[in-house]
Amino acid sequence: MTSPGNNAAGRAGDAGGTSGVVRDTSQIAGGTSERAGGADQAASARGGDAARAVVKCVVWDVDHTLLDGVFLEADGEPPGADPAMVAVLAELSGRGILHAIASRNPPAAAEHVARVTGAAFVAAECGWDAKSDAIGRIADTLGIGTDAIAFVDDDPYERAEVSFARPEVMVLAPEEMTSAPGWPEFSPAVVTAEAARRSLLYLDRQRRQAAEREFGGSREEFLRWCQTEITIGPAAVADADRLAELSARTHQFNSAARALPAAGFAELIRAGETTGSRHAAGPAGPMRVGEVADPRPAVRLMGPTKAGEAAGPRPATGSAEAMAAGGVQSAAGDTARVLAVRLRDRFGDDGLVGTCVTEAGPDGWTVTLLAMSCRAMGRGVIDALLAWLIGAAARAGVRELAIPAILTPRNVPLRLALAAAGFRASEAESAGEPGAAGEPGQKRAVFRRSVDAGAAADSAGAIGAGGEAAGETPAPGEAAGSG
């Protein structure tokens, strides 16, 4: 549906994986005791194809899958964990893969499983409806696509139901999971700091969401109460892996729908660094949601960089140069700048959650990539980033900002943010012509916004949700502010 180039191949992989599992299922149902044999066969039935997208979350059954028995049938103490699955849980967690539960048991079963496996489960669906529906709810809760989910269940009927209702889900038997850590679907190329802490970040998110349900005020008031801090600054080379991960894994706030490799980011960043003095200016304080002021002191800037000629070969997105902290200084030729957006609040530190790559051209700045983690959704980050860009462009005397974007059903949130920040596209066009981003047939549009001298001030008002109250945290329930 959305599509970086490898998705089509990924879908073909899905089909192979599914049929392999179905065959394996009949073998298990037939009572084979050759567990290892079954797993090998399943692995080979997957066709050894490495094109499938990496799994983001494994949804686990409980009885005879994570537990060595049936939760409700236990007379006294419920059964313990299957040690083989405990090892798999830990291994995958360390790679940034999330775990969730879908079980036909009371909620107490999920708590028991978390205790005996020692694993963190970011979502638990305990109930008696179809597991394919439970998977849909888990994907919604996590803000990920069902095509990034693997489902593990010992019951062939449940596996068949999920395979049928959601062919995009990778469906596996528990015995197959022992070899899964060796498969490409469970092997992200690089495990970033954010990825290794991912399940903790989701647990922070659950606590935050629970607090929001209790909170009486608007979302903006809530974000202020959370002491939300959004820090926008030039990316460093050390950020390249995480930036590549963001470009590949994000969908809802991704303008390009195509991954840029870490090497590409590193090259863009290095080219910017060589032309600038990164530490010339001390960092300013981070921006707090709801803050209304000149956006300049509201963002943390690592130091201005100067425009100049970039050396070396140029990545596919264009060439590299620096967009100065206070604006691009007379962009002679093309220039590019990579921004890193970081997010933290009283519930936790989400680290690097967003990026944008900006090129300066004769008519204005073009944002060749805008990507933000869905975990940061609803926390004012995208609005802050767009407001910052508008303000920076205004200070640099740039007349127009342009954001080319692929139009997918999944990146509607990005379009909402663009609309809210005053960007408009004249007409959608088909991608696929030579040089255009995206797959043939994909729609794309260029969202533009003119920048006037007053934009720096205007943009401050756009931070958060257009709030007017500055500074102090309102008491929960107080309905002041964004009207």
Added chain:
Amino acid sequence: MADRRPGEAAETGLELAGELRELLAELAGRPELRTADFGLPLFGTGIGLDSLTGTLLLREVHRRYGVDVAAEDLNLDALASLASLASFIETRRG
């Protein structure tokens, strides 16, 4: 549509805008929106619709009324106000 009596469309539109307002207040967790003006801008200093609430709203509109606003409206102009969203839905659901 054609055989409706005059004024009916406007009434339905008003009723629909009321439903949308309820929905928005609920999704945004802001009860005070229940009395918001139908003409108040949804984006910016009016209602301050953020992308999360907007996404939930469009999803619910699609589910309830069968109108996929995002697929038909590139710039999401339908979201100018509750009144414009209601009229967008009204003219498409037939």
